[in-house]
Amino acid sequence: MDERDKKYYRRITHHKYERKIPYEKEDGSNWVRKCIYNNGYYPLDEINIKGGSYTYADDKYLVNDCTSNIKSVFRFILYFAIPLFIGGFFLEVPMFEQSLGIVLFYCILFFINIFLLYFSFFYPPFIYIYNRLDGTVSMPRKYGKGSCTMSFDKIKYGTSMSRMGSISLTITLPIWEIMQRDIGGDPETSLSSYVWFMDKNRPLPPGKVFDTYRERDYQRRKAEGFPAPLYESYIPIEEYTPEQTTEANNGKRINIETFEREANSIWYDPKIHADWEEVNYTKGDYDISPLKNEVICYKFADGRIVYCRSTATGNIYQPPTNEKFEKSLMVGGAIKEKIDRPITDKWEERQRDRF
Template sequence: MDFTRKVTHNGYKNPEKLKKYYHRVIKKIYSKPDSFDENYTQGRGSDYLFYDDDCLVSKSGGWVIPIILGLVSFGFLLIFFPGREEKSEIIDWVFFIISLLTLIFSFVYGFTMPKRKNILNRKDGFITFSGFLWQPDITMEFRKTEFSYSTGGEDVVGAFQLQIIRPNKWQTFAIAGYVGIDCYENMSFITWYMDRNRPLPPGTSFDGCRQKDFERRKSEGFPKPLYPSAIPTPEFTEEQQKEREKIGGW
């Protein structure tokens, strides 16, 4: 299967400003992420479509937005329905109309939204993620892509989830859900996988292509990692680790 995509954006209009963004998550391996095993790839309702040492493809979670909007707006329709009281205030009508329009929008968008795929192209160093609403998927170099974490609501529900900052004129965010319970574990998995100079992240789902990936890096002389790590990222076996240390020096 060919999951290569044409580059749509070469960077951000304000890269230096984004690097100072308070909620920015730096591309780094912070900790050991969950094992990428059958619980993720073969479980019921798995979003993963393809994965090997070159590419990882998953379904986009964009359908969540119209569902949430639809449920919330429907709830407000029931609350502010004009006939629920003998006399309805103007504010009731305002909320009712807004809720009705939002419900209609969620239905229209849900049935017309583009089919999307999240793609980590480890071989070429590109990442593909969802555009804003009807905007096509965005593809750009992983090294130029900026990430952040969500703040959530007042009760902190939904906080510290990893997001990709879209390179649009207005700042919007795409969901970056792969492996992990928070932004740092998720970022660790993505960075580990996208660093093609390191061995593949832990997990039995990658076991079938670890030897191929090892031989490729060995033929290249085991170049130094592309991104920093706060933890060791050893080879799959002790013998492989000794070869890396002897040839690559790390």
């Protein structure tokens, strides 16, 4: 275990929420869906690290340290509590000659000041740790009671509204002692930042602090065969350099000469399939990245099977719509998923239909 793991690695403590969340809707519509949205991303640069809440970032960990912010809150309250306590000793009548209620009030105020003073300077680390490679998030508990760790895909993110009417992102902890905690920022943009980083099958997100680790992260994904992204995206995401993009696309190719297929199947032939139309495939309803250099299997109702590969821009030929057929995405000679969504080369219309 290297130094960064010794410092930031946490084992999973929760696989599910301890109790049902009171304000959770049956259809889950009150949660913000994990996705990389169109409206942007907060780039992480040196200013965020040195002057903001983030204390560490590399190709595995993103550490959001809120300890100083918590201490500042306690100090702010302390500035009002101490004068109130000291002011009692400047009364003309000694404190202990007052009523029992006043004496009790000052005793309670004394212990409150001790509590505030201690946490103003010695509050335990209040840190969120996002583990990109293991797919976990460690969240702090109240008053330094340790932390809880859960898989990122199981954590629920919601929204909260301030008195001024602004909406911000919140994270819901699996423990009961505090169910929801404000993160801040525009919900979709803030969550995009975390989703992009936590999707270990995509390139590292924008930000100068990640530039040192981009090559190492790219080589890791290359060794794994450039697996499919874990989360959807509204925006197309390419590799850091054009050369890496080309290599990544080629790394996912299925070799036509060695591709195992049915004996009665054939590859697309423009002479045989002259009536096929050229369309454009995307990775999903919310991921508009072109489906580049992938093999699609068309199975017809009469038993015919035709394979076709998409181009480097995602274009591919498809049978006429008056024929009955099923479409399946192939990976390594096996069916990955059936494609039942409409395919079109009119990208602008797909965007308008979604909003």
